[in-house]
Amino acid sequence: MTKKGFVSLVGAGPGDPDLLTVRALRCLQKADVVVFDRLVSDAVMALVPAGVSRISVGKSRACHTLPQDQINELLVDLATPGRRVVRLKGGDPYIFGRGGEEALELRRNDIDFEVIPGITAAAGISCYAGIPLTHRGLSQGVHFVTGQLQHGDAAAIDWRCLAKPDTTLVIYMGLGNLPYICAELIAAGLDTSTPAAAIHRGTQATQQKVISTLAGLPVEVSRAGLRSPVATIVGQVVSLSEELDWFTNRGEPAIEDFDHESLDLARA
Numbered sequence: 277m278t279k280k281g282f283v284s285l286v287g288a289g290p291g292d293p294d295l296l297t298v299r300a301l302r303c304l305q306k307a308d309v310v311v312f313d314r315l316v317s318d319a320v321m322a323l324v325p326a327g328v329s330r331i332s333v334g335k336s337r338a339c340h341t342l343p344q345d346q347i348n349e350l351l352v353d354l355a356t357p358g359r360r361v362v363r364l365k366g367g368d369p370y371i372f373g374r375g376g377e378e379a380l381e382l383r384r385n386d387i388d389f390e391v392i393p394g395i396t397a398a399a400g401i402s403c404y405a406g407i408p409l410t411h412r413g414l415s416q417g418v419h420f421v422t423g424q425l426q427h428g429d430a431a432a433i434d435w436r437c438l439a440k441p442d443t444t445l446v447i448y449m450g451l452g453n454l455p456y457i458c459a460e461l462i463a464a465g466l467d468t469s470t471p472a473a474a475i476h477r478g479t480q481a482t483q484q485k486v487i488s489t490l491a492g493l494p495v496e497v498s499r500a501g502l503r504s505p506v507a508t509i510v511g512q513v514v515s516l517s518e519e520l521d522w523f524t525n526r527g528e529p530a531i532e533d534f535d536h537e538s539l540d541l542a543r544a
């Protein structure tokens with residue numbers, strides 16, 4: 277324990293443990309307790325040293341093991357007696373991760389903290405799915421949006437602004453609303469034939485990728501039986517996904533796959 281508690285809000289990336297930052301790994305090695313989400317992969321959790329307490333706070337759309345305000349309180353309560361707390365979150369803490377809310381609660385309770393970025397789902401899965409988020413001649417920019425449309429959010433969304441043929445759209449948490457989202461984008465002017473992809477557990481050995489068009493994606497996703505977590509990418513860049521797919525049919529990797537034993541840092 278430290279004299280005064282300290283919380284590291286750490287991004288765990290999209291699942292492949294090799295995508296964890298060095299800083300994230302060092303935080304795990306110094307932790308007294310790790311508070312983690314459902315999105316954090318087992319392979320990343322395997323890097324938490326034996327003997328460090330682990331608290332799962334769940335968080336999925338249908339099942340919140342702990343509501344956000346109780347997670348905030350838990351972090352304060354754990355840190356107050358002087359513990360080093362790692363709050364491990366899928367992807368990046370500040371992209372649809374509610375990291376800002378947790379940081380504010382810590383600040384208001386006079387608990388010192390740091391925020392360690394992680395590779396967000398959009399960045400990780402696009403690389404592993406062969407989809408450059410921007411590409412000269414195909415896409416000049418990228419939008420990250422949430423597809424979890426609750427409490428009238430749907431009406432507030434500016435679909436016209438999102439339905440740009442020369443921009444890539446990445447939709448987080450959109451699986452449940454995919455038919456509605458695709459229909460709204462088409463109604464706002466995006467061509468039905470716009471390439472679109474849905475990726476389940478991107479960057480992980482169990483990654484599944486469904487490639488279709490904006491009009492066809494909901495049916496194809498349901499046919500493939502994709503389950504959460506799924507991120508959706510819409511835009512002309514998706515047309516490159518077969519040609520640039522290095523992950524699905526990868527042969528011998530240039531660097532061997534992750535091996536805890538060979539990682540000196542993991543033993544430090």
Ligand SMILES: C[S@@+](CC[C@H](N)C(=O)[O-])C[C@H]1O[C@@H](n2cnc3c(N)ncnc32)[C@H](O)[C@@H]1O
Nearest residue numbers: 290367368373396397448449477478505506507
């Ligand atoms: C609550 S958001 C958290 C996002 C996270 N903070 C980030 O930066 O990636 C959860 C959503 O992220 C997306 N997601 C996260 N990891 C993913 C992965 N490995 N594969 C596909 N989608 C993922 C899914 O859309 C999922 O519903």
